[in-house]
Amino acid sequence: MFHFNNIILASGSPRRKQLLKQIGIDFTTEISGIDESIEFDLSPERIAKYFAIEKARKISIKFPKELVVGADTIVVCNKKILGKPKNDKESFDMLSMLSGKTHKVITGVSLQCLDKSINRTFHETTKVTFITLSNSYISYYINTYKPFDKAGSYGIQDWFAVCVKKIDGCFYNVMGLPLAKFWKEISKL
């Protein structure tokens, strides 16, 4: 009843792997290696979906029989898109910008299987509110956790949890995969 075969996760994110395991999905992973630095004049939702589609497509071409899952998570604050920080300074600037405010986390997800003509893409948005972060909190976090592989420069599943006042929406979307919506879509296939 709740079993899906031959799923490939087109992502190297340890969080996404952990989430698929949590809901009992058997899968393998392949890293797409697409260029995520391209900038577009599109809405954040369309950008997240664009990268999710590109990641899934790149792997789907190599494995046309399998169901490939691509996903991309972005953080939006004051209409500015925050990707992964390149260094300590970018990380500090991002967390300073997010301090005491509510921002949006958008994950785009694409499900593709060439042989079965499956091509579904959707997104989920969650609002996240931080406490006011002191400089010492921000420095402690960057030095200890090196959040350079995370959009917005934080991981809601590590120590940074103590800085998250509230969320409004799907928690797992903030970790990188909106589990409720993902399950609903995959169950339709």
Add this chain to the structure above:
Amino acid sequence: MFHFNNIILASGSPRRKQLLKQIGIDFTTEISGIDESIEFDLSPERIAKYFAIEKARKISIKFPKELVVGADTIVVCNKKILGKPKNDKESFDMLSMLSGKTHKVITGVSLQCLDKSINRTFHETTKVTFITLSNSYISYYINTYKPFDKAGSYGIQDWFAVCVKKIDGCFYNVMGLPLAKFWKEISKL
């Protein structure tokens, strides 16, 4: 800077242990074994705090030098308090009641140290909205996960995540300990 010594968690909950570890707290655990079946004519918030206080107090008397953390989580739907289900039928009834609705999860937390006259108690409330649960989803979940040690009969951190449409508030409060508020309170000591 972010270090607390000699903390005792007055709880056997594996979720609470995991959460304290997540935020880097060193602790040991002692199980209070208090009777949680007592019923009161009090508000849900006061009941959660009452049990948190009782758990912490029972351990604090034995270890008067240490800081003891007691916590109690309850689920409230349609003004009815849902504790831990005793069997399959109670579990089925609880999940059927929660299906498609928004309910409240309240965790009371008590911090106590006899020798230092520390006695702080607070609570946090999170709203949780479920998708509409089919009977087959409910049966699958009960049979596979046996959620009998969980208030409201579900664990937001296991497969059941796919049934949680959204939350409004602190996610970790639903798991059993409101990390942001807990950190804020413990930092004041």
